[in-house]
Amino acid sequence: MRTVRTVTAVLLAATAALTAAGTAVADTPSGSPKPASPSASEGSRPAPTEAGTSFRTAAAFRPGQQATAAASAGDYLYWVLPIDARQRVTVKAKVTLPEAAARHGASTWRLDVYDGLRRRQACTYGTQTVAAGREAASVDLDCTLRTVRSGAEPWAHDPLPGSYYVRLTVVALPEEDLGLPVRAAVEAEVRESGGAYAVDGALGAPLVPATVTSPLREPEDGWSGGWWSDRWIWTAAGGVLAGLAGVFGYTLTRGSGRPTRVPQGA
Template structure:
């Protein structure tokens, strides 16, 4: 019985340690931005943020999370950028448009930001202001779009966001015809956050969805594709196994103790 108690105490300590580690890891992964979100903003190996935009999916300008891509354009142009997003990451894309002087404009305008995955499927925004109207007197307009957490795999019929390239498209969708062609300045950036094991799924793509037109031009995430394969689900699974073993040993000890015959003291 002493052996059972010692083993039980050891398993209890191990289970408690794993549970604490799982809680700490889950909190850190959920609240801490992806390393790729800050590693590209400075340092010797950092790349400069782009200062132009593409005009189609094929000519989309690559940028990385944490960078602010800028460009000069004309009102009415379709502007495209592309960035890498990995599994278990949730991305928020933001855009700011500096409008021409109000004296040169003839009325209000409406701007819109859209995000497409590597298969050019438009991904829905879970929240954010994807479309916004700017009054004639407005100096600028800001938009944002937060996507669903990227999954490592999905059914063929599903429209789930998958790891790979994500295209950002910005354009004006409604404006007076006389205002089309006026110069504007735009800035686009993306924030990526790790979602942790709460969004982990079984199975994964054999490779991220990166079209051939951007392969080589699009930098992969700082820790590589599927760098977030580790999740706190591993820790919780191990903790569950330890606690299950503990319950089995404890139950065995109770059963063995209950099965022993009761010793009756001898009569005087």
């Protein structure tokens, strides 16, 4: 039993060390500080105050920023932002409508999100299409995408790291209201999903097209910001438990195989 206690203590100490190291790596994307780069300085740029009118002219912004634009009812408004693997993004949009006296009826607005290959990505939940009555002052829309994967089969439609386009437009309104001035605002919230949604495989390069007019800045911690995943902790814990089970089983087997000692003089 002394051997069992010694092995158990060693395994538990190794697990604690591995967990502490993993936490440190997760908090620090790289082992040494990175030198300043143009992308880091670009991260302080203000959010755009105008939108593009196509995929090619989409205005670039980052998660956490609020991009705004003045437009006319009937315009297609485009923005683009970078989303990395293991991230789940929620895009929100708000349209401030003209005064009710200037409008002739209700309108319907729609928010769509496309990946770097211009494939429309489905919303897992959210209000993607909203109808606004004539008296409504504004319209709020939102769309939460699936967690971005690090790789996928060629035939799959899974979201991959890279550029994500946001398109906002009106899909139904009285013809007399076309061209009325509106104001739009979009923002994106990103949550790290971690090992619960982590998958194996890797993408050779993010899906960032070269046709974006505004230079698209990579995420602050780089694309696929580190090899660490909390799946390592569960793997290490499983190994420790398997080792303990093996030692315990060996001890039981060894104890049951010892010959019975007959007392002398019996």
